[in-house]
Amino acid sequence: MNNEKDKLSQENYELFRELDPDLLQKKFLNALLKIQNVRRGSIWIKRGRTYVCVEAAGIDSENIVGVTLDAGSPSIVGWVIENGKMTIAQAGSDRRHNREVEAHFAIKSSQILCFPLFIDGQVFGAVQIIDTNPDSIHLNLDSSYLSHLQNLLEICSIALGNALCYAREQKKNRRLSSVLSRVEKENTIIGQSKAFHKSMDLVKSYAHTDFNVLITGESGTGKELVAERLHTGSARADYPFLVQNCSAIPETLLESELFGYKKGAFTGATRDRAGLFEAADGGTVFLDEIGDMPMGTQAALLRVLQKNEIKPLGASQVRYINIRIIAATNKDLAGMIQENRFRQDLYYRLSVLPIHLPPLRERREDIPLLVRHFLNVEGRKTNISEKKISPEAIHHLVAYTWPGNIRELENLIRYLMVTTQNEIIKPDDLPEHILKINPDGVTENTALRNTDPQTNGTRYLRDICAMTWPDLEKAYVMALMEKFNWNITWAAKASGINRSTFASRMRKLDIHRGTGESPDSTSMG
Numbered sequence: 001m002n003n004e005k006d007k008l009s010q011e012n013y014e015l016f017r018e019l020d021p022d023l024l025q026k027k028f029l030n031a032l033l034k035i036q037n038v039r040r041g042s043i044w045i046k047r048g049r050t051y052v053c054v055e056a057a058g059i060d061s062e063n064i065v066g067v068t069l070d071a072g073s074p075s076i077v078g079w080v081i082e083n084g085k086m087t088i089a090q091a092g093s094d095r096r097h098n099r100e101v102e103a104h105f106a107i108k109s110s111q112i113l114c115f116p117l118f119i120d121g122q123v124f125g126a127v128q129i130i131d132t133n134p135d136s137i138h139l140n141l142d143s144s145y146l147s148h149l150q151n152l153l154e155i156c157s158i159a160l161g162n163a164l165c166y167a168r169e170q171k172k173n174r175r176l177s178s179v180l181s182r183v184e185k186e187n188t189i190i191g192q193s194k195a196f197h198k199s200m201d202l203v204k205s206y207a208h209t210d211f212n213v214l215i216t217g218e219s220g221t222g223k224e225l226v227a228e229r230l231h232t233g234s235a236r237a238d239y240p241f242l243v244q245n246c247s248a249i250p251e252t253l254l255e256s257e258l259f260g261y262k263k264g265a266f267t268g269a270t271r272d273r274a275g276l277f278e279a280a281d282g283g284t285v286f287l288d289e290i291g292d293m294p295m296g297t298q299a300a301l302l303r304v305l306q307k308n309e310i311k312p313l314g315a316s317q318v319r320y321i322n323i324r325i326i327a328a329t330n331k332d333l334a335g336m337i338q339e340n341r342f343r344q345d346l347y348y349r350l351s352v353l354p355i356h357l358p359p360l361r362e363r364r365e366d367i368p369l370l371v372r373h374f375l376n377v378e379g380r381k382t383n384i385s386e387k388k389i390s391p392e393a394i395h396h397l398v399a400y401t402w403p404g405n406i407r408e409l410e411n412l413i414r415y416l417m418v419t420t421q422n423e424i425i426k427p428d429d430l431p432e433h434i435l436k437i438n439p440d441g442v443t444e445n446t447a448l449r450n451t452d453p454q455t456n457g458t459r460y461l462r463d464i465c466a467m468t469w470p471d472l473e474k475a476y477v478m479a480l481m482e483k484f485n486w487n488i489t490w491a492a493k494a495s496g497i498n499r500s501t502f503a504s505r506m507r508k509l510d511i512h513r514g515t516g517e518s519p520d521s522t523s524m525g
Helices: 002-016 021-036 078-084 143-183 192-209 223-233 252-259 295-307 333-338 344-350 364-382 391-399 405-419 454-467 467-485 488-495 499-508
Strands: 040-047 050-056 068-070 087-090 109-120 122-131 213-218 241-245 283-289 324-329 353-356
Touching: 002 391, 021 050, 021 122, 021 143, 050 122, 050 467, 078 087, 078 109, 078 122, 109 143, 109 324, 122 324, 192 223, 192 353, 213 223, 223 241, 223 283, 223 324, 241 252, 252 295, 283 488, 295 324, 295 344, 333 344, 333 488, 364 405, 467 488, 488 499
Parallel strands: 213 324, 213 353, 241 283, 283 324
Antiparallel strands: 040 050, 040 122, 050 068, 087 109, 109 122
8 A cells, every 4th residue: 555655646746747737637647547557537627518528548538538528418527527526436337427428439438436626626627537347346446545546636636727827827928929929010901992991891890790701802912911800800819810721732631731630540640630720719710712622621611610510530529619710712612613613502601791802903092002001111121211102103003903912012012122222212113014004094093193084085985986896895805804803703793794694705705814714714813
């Protein structure tokens, strides 16, 4: 008995040195199994009206972690947590034993020893030590030994409570650091155009809800910035905001990144790994380029949206999570649905709250504001004195079509900050492809030029009267396609006719974006 007491004292010392709750739980449980010479054990925590297994050791442990029991159903851990007392139960005959947990186990429990766990005098969980021998011969149930074991458990509860408090403080510090870092690095969303304000009004109203959001728009229009604004304006702002580009990694890797995996699930899986969804629990996940998500992963994502549950690769039990999903795409998802390349049910789940971000060429009056903002930001980042830009150079930038949108403009400003020798950026400092655009083509809504509407209107009428009807129709369709970055669905909607009719007219007029690109394509740009 003295040797056993010495073993308990040594375990006490080792456990008190550990401040990581996860490692402490694992060491705690393994120590108990070693002391009692049994092959299965688990730790359960009370969360609301459920009991969740947060740690398991021994045989079939990978199938127990994450299991959730309803407080209304009979269970030994539930009885111990609610009554705050230790109990010994025969698994085969005790009515409190929940047999569903072990339904698929090859080796069943025979005898269960279960203790409550306390923090500040309150029961927060329970630990089970389980004998799987059919004759129930391994558990030492001697009263004096159980008394010493109870002392160990009380000490471990204190250690675990300290570790949890320490972890909570660390988490608060990390959140504070994250918030401060986000404030320092926060990208301001700038604009004054009607199209911009319409989008931002939606962002403001959507942020206060918990519904999923689908952001559409061309590449470079600021979809990730809008997603982050939705998160920071929501009740989830203190929780993680995690981003995954669905086009950046292969299908099999994407699924493991999102859902996680269990040790041994595939070659190279040497340990359990939490996925993005689990890591973001309580917060927001931004899925960029959702149109590139493979169909198999789409089906798994649909279950997350429907049931709030995930199943890591190689796991037999599901885990429940609480996240908001914001998705974004520059593709025509409606067209992809017709071609069976995107799930319709997933589309409706994602697009509860839709936002379309207009391209920069449709909000030209915002370009001068954005230019001055980027000049200021990049000047502070690089410690280069802030440069000015001449009105003539601004005219050229406003006239340019910006196929790369705001991202292209931002990169151009960085280039000009480095390459312009003088304090003022002039037209001669601009790249050749921007100078090729005649600033006389700037539309009136930029409010940067004083033009004569009467003269412009007369010239416009003279030009179109020289065209044949097919030429005029072709020019109109081409203008729409360029405006909507060759997205047939959006262009057809703007023209007031259905998509199939619009695509048919494109074929008859022999309109296509370039060699090898067909007007039948649903993702033209």
